[in-house]
Amino acid sequence: MPIRDPRFDSAIDIAPPRVDAEPSVNADYPWDVFDSAAYFEHNYSSLRSDDEQIIDIVAGFFQKNEQRRLRAQAIDVGAGANLYPALAMLPFAAELTLCERGFSNRQWLEAEILTPHPSWWQFWSHMNAGRAAYQPIKNPFDLLGRRAQVTKGNIFSLPAGSYDMGTMFFVAESITNREPEFVRATRSFVNSLKPRAPFAAAFMRNSSGYRVGNRSFPACSVDEDDVRAALAPVVAPNVTIQTVESRSLRDGYCGMMVATGFKKA
Template identity: 40%
Template sequence: MSARSSGDAQVMNADVSWEAFDSTAYVEHNYRYLQPEDAEILHIIRDHFGGHFRKPDVGPVSGIDVGAGANLYPALALMPWCDEVTLVERSPANVKYLRGQLDNYRPNWDQFWDVLGEHEAYGDFSIDPRQQFRKVVKVEQGNIFDLGRFGPPRSAGTMFFVAESMTTSYEEFTLGVACFMRALAPGAPFAAAFMEHSKGYYTGKKFFPACDVGESQVRASLEPFADRFEVHRLEAKDRVRDGYSGMILSYGWRGNSDAQVPVGRPD
């Protein structure tokens, strides 16, 4: 089954039954064990955030993870540096899952924290990670297109497998990236991950749409908002599912500009 199987009709974010997202099946399939690609991503973002926040004169930090889904590791990467990390998620099922992890997150997430802890900046973090998670993380139900209602721009942010995994529309993809970047203050470090050339995906028995993007589209979506950033393609060593060709990770810093969202699709 394809997201474009019915006359190539666009599937917009508002058309999707997000309440049908099977959080349990999603975590079991994707995060019960640490996948090689996620381990590689963790190595990169721990260097990025660890290097940034170990600099002197970094003040109080507010973080945001946009479209958290049922994935805790972006929040784990942010939490040592943050006085508050807000997980914004649209699906009621995922919101319930996330709130159920606040007091004592499940043991499968320990392997993700262990990779972060191999970096000295995280290894020097003396507070028990579950205590810190309980202290700083909060969960809010909300839409990526309405992030302004969650407060002023944040000083750090993540968005993993969201903008390309909620619609088949390239315009909505670019708007989603723009909304994420506009939720960050100038100079804020960020990390964003994307499924490359995704054709859509299942959680349990429910199919969800995706926008087919590659490195050039990811780069074009970020360029109006980031002065310095990198884009890395991660080869799919052991694919977690069918229907995609790899993963793309971008990380960098929010720029001072607030350009118009690009309309055309780059080649």
């Protein structure tokens, strides 16, 4: 059963105790005061080439594998200060759940979907270019404001089998330095989807941690093999993991990875 951590008022799953068990690092960090504005400014105030590569992978995958079915319920897990995973699902989803644990990130998202920063047009323009599924949407941010709902949630206690498609960008490996928590978070994301639902998940490669504003946050150093192993029990066999070159974002990582595939039937 989930219990409440009084420091952050967030649900935390308690695993059966082990002799060598260590406390949850994820629960020890001040996610409710995450500096959303600083994170946005550093990462998304302009469109970088690595995000262009990620958009090409994710938007291309969704366009190839999804029909225009507005009955779809979509989720972006750990949305943070980032709108472009939700934008990538916009042509296919009647409802978009922006699931976020941190109070400051939820506040930022609620304000952002009403009055988006101009830089998001750069992301949308790249997403929209040459992709038939995206081109009919002339005002994506008005549509996002009507379809998206910001919801308080914890990646470790997502409802199983609930969504028709989903994204998770830089979350599972960026909330803990414990490999078991990374694995549990990754599988919980996929398990929140319905059988055969498409998903896209992005990961920092071999990250050693990061700073946002004046605070440091943990990371679990993972590579393609780690991501594939974490996904293996919950996804269809044809999952694809692509490496994205990126060196200029910050110190302490070796590029990015994008996994696309379908939840196991």
